[in-house]
Amino acid sequence: MSDVTLDIAFPVERHVDDWQYRHAQGKVPGFWPYGLDGLGRYVDRLRAQAVAEPDTLARARARLTRRGRHPEPALRWNAGETRPTRDIALSWDENAARRMLAACPRPEMYCGVIWATDAAARGADISAIRRVLRLMSGMWVISSGQQAALVELVGENGPPVGFFRFGVDETFFTFHRPPTTPLVLSIGGDRDRDTETLFAALGRVHELAPETEIVVQTSSTLPPPAGVRTIERVSHVELAALYARASVVAIATRQNLHASGMTVSLEAMASGRPVVISDTPGIRDYVQGSPIGRSPQTGLLVPVGDAGAMAAQIVALLNDPELCAALGRGGRQVVETELNTTHMVRELAAFIGL
Template sequence: MVERGTVPGRLVDVLRRAEALWVLSEAQVEPLRRVLGADGPRVVAVPFGVDAEFFSPRPFPDRPRVVSIGNDRDRDPQTLFRALARVREARPEAEIIVQTSAAEAPDGIEIVQRMSHRDLRELYETASVVATATRSNLHVSGMTVTLEALATGRPVVNTGTPGMSQYVAEGRTGHLVPVGDAEAMADRLISLLDDPTRAAAMGAAGRRVVEEGFTTQVMCAHLGAILSPTAG
């Protein structure tokens, strides 16, 4: 709404009555500040966190498998499917599983619908790499899946939206590719399928990053600091 200039005035009025606002992406902070004005409430970016005990590290799988999870409005199934079709053509031995409600998946890709958290955890464990394609957005669509995959010790290949670089370290815990670039996404996925030792090392680095800064405990500590009467 900020980009389109269509933020309802009533929404702005409500937000301006707050003492503070928190968002999950650094990329959201300045756009909100511009809308709310110099005398508006504080806007604080709080890193999202996942349950790093439930999504715990697992041994790296022996069989190559690409997994993709998610259905929110900013997902980009068309780019994802084009990328996965290229992966399927180049590496037909790799299994590809996508949890989505989108139609017209390429041949050779297994589509699943809703999953329990336990089933989802087990699916992450079987993945060599987890892929997330999104349209341009500021609120980090795909953030939850990304952190759950990293917590499990799996590298990710994601669309490089403004907020995602806050959660994925390029070349260290995964790869970020341009919006809509199916070829780049496929190339990164193939490179990780071809080098499981590097993929496992990136997954292990991702697990450490989650433990250090992206757990539910860390997130709650940040929220507690915002709510503290002494917070400035």
């Protein structure tokens, strides 16, 4: 008989118990962050583990425990075969993987990788994270721009690297008809957001379309230009309401491999909003700047660091409500059929052989 136990290591700061409570109240998407509770459909037991930052002794103990042990690979079997007993742990990113290795090591361990490839490309010392990654049974990325870089990073005989696309909860971020009052919205402040370019672009938008409201959620200390209102962090409910009011969602990022801005792009698309975003490796996995086959156009891509191009595309959309609506419908279609948490979890389950 099969017997598969899967532990998902969440940083203790995630407060998964509280997340579950807020989900029951309709305040956050997904029963667990990233919709990873959906993996319960593929295993006999699914558990959330809160993992704290390990101390020096715990990190050393974890390295010694797994030193010399080759990570167990993802298992595959044919239809009709009995699944073996498996004890698995996984984490969403490499920083949580470091904690997982110390707090809840398992015979099979998997993690996503988000930040390490860009850190390596910029010359940072990532030797400690590389050691953690080489102890995994497998790793995945959610940007095709990272895959080759991660294979090179972990080196010869490293764990396998998979790629699948991220998804959002399309039942939380719901479709809305285009607004009647123009609003340009920008959300997010991860380390690869380009606030300087964004503010320059939005300042130009204000000059060309002064009747347009412009709202930016950011933690940047840069002063915003005239006509641009900045706000602090917002709740998921407030975020969904902002998308519903928006005409266009704009995201400026610096050059990066991990597709910074993908989450906001998908949330906006799920809400029926067109996206204008910097064209970085991997972002085309999510935002289609032109129709491809049966995939509709969902947004507009602009060169990295080009504030003029971003402003021009935003204003073009504001002046073309029909195109805005068409891109919004296309975005919603893609999220409903491909870029949702159910699809993502299915791909993740397949990667680890569930």
